[in-house]
Amino acid sequence: xxxxxxxxPYNNDPETLEELFKLKRLGNNxxxxxxxxxxQEYSGSGRIxxxxxxxxxxxxxxxxxxxxxxxxxxxxxxxxxxxxxxxKVVNSTMEYLxxxxxxxxxxxxxxxxxLYISKxxxxxxxxxxxxxxxxxxxxxxxxxxxxxxxxxVITPDVNINRNLGLLKEIKEATNARLKLLVNEGxxxxxxxRQFHFNAKSHVSKEVGKAGVDVxxxxxxxxxxxxxxxxxxxxxxxxxxxxxxxxxxxxxxTYFKLVxxxxxxxxxxRAVKAYLEESWSGDLLDLISGxxxxxxxxxxxxxxxxxxxxxxxxxxVTSCDNRCDKCSYCKELAEQLIELGVxxxxxxxDLGC
Numbered sequence: 001x002x003x004x005x006x007x008x009p010y011n012n013d014p015e016t017l018e019e020l021f022k023l024k025r026l027g028n029n030x031x032x033x034x035x036x037x038x039x040q041e042y043s044g045s046g047r048i049x050x051x052x053x054x055x056x057x058x059x060x061x062x063x064x065x066x067x068x069x070x071x072x073x074x075x076x077x078x079x080x081x082x083x084x085x086x087x088k089v090v091n092s093t094m095e096y097l098x099x100x101x102x103x104x105x106x107x108x109x110x111x112x113x114x115l116y117i118s119k120x121x122x123x124x125x126x127x128x129x130x131x132x133x134x135x136x137x138x139x140x141x142x143x144x145x146x147x148x149x150x151x152x153v154i155t156p157d158v159n160i161n162r163n164l165g166l167l168k169e170i171k172e173a174t175n176a177r178l179k180l181l182v183n184e185g186x187x188x189x190x191x192x193r194q195f196h197f198n199a200k201s202h203v204s205k206e207v208g209k210a211g212v213d214v215x216x217x218x219x220x221x222x223x224x225x226x227x228x229x230x231x232x233x234x235x236x237x238x239x240x241x242x243x244x245x246x247x248x249x250x251x252x253t254y255f256k257l258v259x260x261x262x263x264x265x266x267x268x269r270a271v272k273a274y275l276e277e278s279w280s281g282d283l284l285d286l287i288s289g290x291x292x293x294x295x296x297x298x299x300x301x302x303x304x305x306x307x308x309x310x311x312x313x314x315x316v317t318s319c320d321n322r323c324d325k326c327s328y329c330k331e332l333a334e335q336l337i338e339l340g341v342x343x344x345x346x347x348x349d350l351g352c
Contacts, residue, residue, distance in 0.1 A: 004029040004245060004253050007072060007179060008271050009260040010036035010060065012052055016264040017060070021067050023268070026275040033070035035110060036060065037260065042096045058104050065105060072108040073100060074260075075116070076132035078194070085115075094123050101127050114149040121150025128152050133181045133256075136194075139166070140173045147174040155179045155256060159189055161238040162317045167251045178252040182245060183270055184259070185284075185291025187223050188236040188321075223290030224297065231337045232329040234294070234302060235316075239287050241304060242274045244313045259288040265348035279304050285345040296349065301341035310336075 008020055008031050017034070024031040039054050052060075061071045075093075083089050093116075100106040101124055111117050112132035120129060131151035137143050138157035146154060154176045160166050161180060171178055227233045240248075245255055257270050270286045273279040279286060283304035284295035294300055307313075310332055323329070 001028055001246075002249070002253060004255065004275075004277075005032045006030070006271070006275065007033045007035055007254070007256040009258060009262075009267060010034050010064075011260045011262060011264070011267060012037070013264055014060075016267055017063065019264060019268045020271060021069075023271055023275060024067060024069065026272070029275045029277070031069060031271070031275070033072045033108065034064045035072035035074055035108075035256075035260075037074050038096070038100065042093060054099075058100070061100070061104055061106060070107045071105070072110055072128075072130065073097075073106050074110050074132075076110050076112040076134050078112050078134050090119060094119070097124060097127075108153075110155075111151075114146055114151075117146065117149040117151055130155060130179065133158060133184075137170070140169050143170040143174050143176070147176050151176060153177045153179050153254075155181055158184050158186065158238045161240055162319065164248075164251065164317050167248075171251055177254060179254045179256050180240065180245075180248065180252060181256045181258065182240040182242075182274060183257055183287050185234075185237045185239055185287035185289035187226055187233055187290060188238060190223060190290075221293070224294045227290060227294040228298070230330075231300075232333040234284070234291055234300065234337060235312075235329040235333055236323070237287075237289070237291050239283075239291075241283065241307065241313070242277050242279050242286070243304075243308070245274065246277060247313060262288065263349055263351065265345070269345060269348075281345065282341070282343050283307070285343055285349075296346060299340045299342045299346070301338040301343065302336055306336055 006029065010017055020031065020034065037052065038057050039052055064071045077084075097109065097120065106127075108128040108130060109120065110130040110132050111120065112134040114131075114135065117129055117131065120127065129151050130153040131137060131146040133155040135142070135146060136157050137146055137154055138160050143154055143156070154170065154174065156167060156170060156178060158181050167178065255274065257274060273286055281304065283302045284291060284300055287295075312332075315328055319326070
């Protein structure tokens with residue numbers, strides 16, 4: 001049985017990093033890289049994390065390298081305003097990347113913007129470039145364009161995680177390595193997603209600045225409300241269970257976990273479950289996004305192991321997404337999803 005490889009998040013908490021180091025190899029599976037945000041003065045990203053300066057960033061990179069792991073710098077903003085394309089900002093970004101790559105050995109960088117991928121590839125031919133999940137790569141056309149721009153690794157749009165045929169087509173068309181994001185719990189085809197990450201990209205760069213208003217989070221409770229009205233959305237979200245990741249072996253053996261904005265309890269729990277390819281508790285205690293928020297708000301509980309009895313993987317990976325013609329997820333939600341169940345794991349994630 002071959003080894004599965006994982007990219008895991010750093011949430012700017014050194015204690016979390018130490019716990020991840022303890023898990024860097026479990027059984028046949030292993031962590032090969034830690035991905036992290038850099039100083040906010042240079043770039044935003046798709047998550048809002050505590051402020052970090054260049055000296056602290058370099059220290060963390062050194063610690064990652066001492067453990068024999070790679071460092072992957074997240075530069076995956078989806079919007080930073082018109083200045084983002086000015087020569088001054090581009091030059092500043094390139095100098096920042098030169099410093100961390102050439103002087104401190106950062107091996108990989110994750111970028112959402114294909115225009116920036118092209119610039120980085122021309123300037124740094126040896127750095128590994130990963131096309132971010134926020135690039136919305138959901139078809140062969142987009143994948144090929146990102147590959148031609150210079151991406152070595154592609155993280156496909158989570159909405160196609162269960163479309164095995166399309167994932168194989170992307171792999172064959174690009175000859176890129178695919179890295180699947182396994183535990184994101186956004187709505188399937190979420191209409192709010194683009195606007196949410198645009199907002200996060202701006203706010204993530206403004207952390208620590210006086211007068212920053214982050215009340216935009218109230219706007220994006222809309223996804224939680226959709227789930228509240230239709231519990232089947234929890235099943236339609238395109239996460240992949242720990243037990244099912246090996247079923248992707250013809251497509252990839254490389255997986256990524258979120259999220260950098262969660263507490264140590266969540267990150268360590270999710271990483272361990274996926275490394276072990278097994279979880280006996282509430283699946284929602286491993287999943288992020290609006291599914292996580294709904295679970296925390298309402299005590300939603302989904303027995304992970306019970307999904308096997310209903311041939312969940314086989315059903316959703318052969319689905320044509322015509323929910324108007326099928327009631328599988330609706331009926332399964334009625335049978336398996338409970339409310340008002342507050343697990344010890346939820347308590348940990350609340351800091352209790």
